[in-house]
Structures are given as structure tokens and as C-alpha cells.
Amino acid sequence: MIGHPVAHSLSPRIHAAFGKQTGIALQYTAIDAEPAQFDARLAEFAAEGGIGANVTLPHKARAAALCTVLTERARRAGAVNTLIRTATGWEGDNTDGVGLVRDLTERHGLDLRERRTLLLGAGGAARGVAPALLDAGIGDLFIINRTPERADALADSLGQPGRIHPRYFSDVSSIGTFDLIVNATSATRVAGLPQLPVALAGPRTAAVDLSYGEVAIPFLAWARAAGAHDCVDGLGMLVEQAAESFLSWHHVRPETDGVYAEIRAHND
Numbered sequence: 001m002i003g004h005p006v007a008h009s010l011s012p013r014i015h016a017a018f019g020k021q022t023g024i025a026l027q028y029t030a031i032d033a034e035p036a037q038f039d040a041r042l043a044e045f046a047a048e049g050g051i052g053a054n055v056t057l058p059h060k061a062r063a064a065a066l067c068t069v070l071t072e073r074a075r076r077a078g079a080v081n082t083l084i085r086t087a088t089g090w091e092g093d094n095t096d097g098v099g100l101v102r103d104l105t106e107r108h109g110l111d112l113r114e115r116r117t118l119l120l121g122a123g124g125a126a127r128g129v130a131p132a133l134l135d136a137g138i139g140d141l142f143i144i145n146r147t148p149e150r151a152d153a154l155a156d157s158l159g160q161p162g163r164i165h166p167r168y169f170s171d172v173s174s175i176g177t178f179d180l181i182v183n184a185t186s187a188t189r190v191a192g193l194p195q196l197p198v199a200l201a202g203p204r205t206a207a208v209d210l211s212y213g214e215v216a217i218p219f220l221a222w223a224r225a226a227g228a229h230d231c232v233d234g235l236g237m238l239v240e241q242a243a244e245s246f247l248s249w250h251h252v253r254p255e256t257d258g259v260y261a262e263i264r265a266h267n268d
């Protein structure tokens, strides 16, 4: 995997566990590359015989631009988290959205259909998950971002204007209650989100933070205080997107529950 920073990444552990479970010998390591070094580090990795890679922050959009082919879901997301080596260059895929939907529906037993949804953020993480949420049958999707132009751009790129509504943070008190609220901002890592009214959440709301660990605590604490029914962090999504990438590289789908439980036990 290539990212910056990568020191605390759980992905090498997850892929090592998948390799052990499926009997596939693999080497999966973390490469720390600043944005200016990304192209060169990826070329080095290819020259060393690398057959696949995960790409994480802040390189997902650059990775999409470098690929010779994109899967449909990577094209719709405009972001790549999985690279697959082909004879003619890198194929780019995005497994974040399917990973999130699988975690919410299968692990947490949530029915996403018709859920009125609020997506906070319009960066790479938001772009990665929005198409899969729409495909999973959510109801109207409201997108709020600190920089409104990016919310507009994401809404435009998703199409379906009758179903997708970009809004301002200043509108947040007057847009009603949501059945699903997804925090796809990196705000807690930076300066904290603007104050969110508790009226956004109702008794059947599921609140999801795409991060995990300490980073997810402020948003999920807000959601609990606001009375949300389900509060989910991004650890399950991380394991599920990894399984989907593993499937692309090795043509075997690993079982995820054991790995998830083991990492959860060590990180709570």
C-alpha cells in the first residue's frame, strides 16, 4: 500500500491474515510517499515486480489519473484505492464503497433502502462511497461540505439531480432528520467539524464515521448524544474493502469476520 502517512496502517496485518487463511504466500508492505514522490515510488514498486497495491490518502485521485484502465466504480468515484498490474499498465479499482455497504448491510444488519442520507464531506473518501450508497438503494442524498463548490461538483458527477441535494453547512439546522449520516470529512483530524444539531439524528438513524480509532470518536460521540440507533466506525469497512481488493489480486474472497474480531479486540 502507498500512502502518507502509513505508519499506523492496519492493512499489512489484514492482508497477512488473509494470506494465512487462504494459504496464499504474499508480501504486503506499507510504502510512505509524499504527494511529490507518488509517481516515482509506484514506478519503483512496479519495477520490483509488484502486482497490486492499495492506495490511500492523499493519493487516490492521482492514482486514478495514472491508470490505463479504470473499473466502472473507480470511474464513478474519480478515485482509486486498488491498483492491479496488467500487461499495459495499472488498472484502477475502488473497493471503498462496496466495503462500506457490505459492512453496514451484512455485519451490522442495516437495510439501507430508502434511507434519507446525509453525507458530510465531498473529498476522496466521500466520492469513493457515494456511488455504492446510491446503488444500495438509499433514498435522497444530501451532501454538505465546508467548500460548497466541491459538494456541487460531487453532486453533478453523481448525476440523478432529483435525488441528490448539495447544501451548505449553514443550512444544517433546516434540512430535517436523516436515517443515515456518513462522516466522510477528515475534520476531526484537523480542527473538528462545525457544530451539528442533534435534530439531524432520529431514533432509527444510523451514524457512520469512515475513520476508526480516536479519529472517529468525536463524531460518534455526537451521534450517540443525538440519540442515533446505530453508531458505526470505519473498521469494518477497512476490512471489507481489503477483502474486495484481495479478491481482485488473488481471485479468492477471504473470510472477514475473524480478522475483524481480532483487530477490534486489539484496538478497543
Ligand code: ATR
Binding pocket: 057, 120, 121, 122, 123, 124, 125, 126, 145, 146, 147, 148, 150, 184, 185, 186, 187, 190, 191, 192, 193, 194
Ligand atoms: P478525503 O479523501 O479524506 O475526503 P480530502 O479529499 O482532503 O480527503 O477531503 C477531506 C474532507 O474533509 C473534505 O470534504 C474537507 O472539506 P473541504 O472540501 O472544504 O476541504 C473536509 N474537511 C476537512 N477539514 C474540515 C473542517 N475543519 N471542517 C469541515 N470539513 C473539513
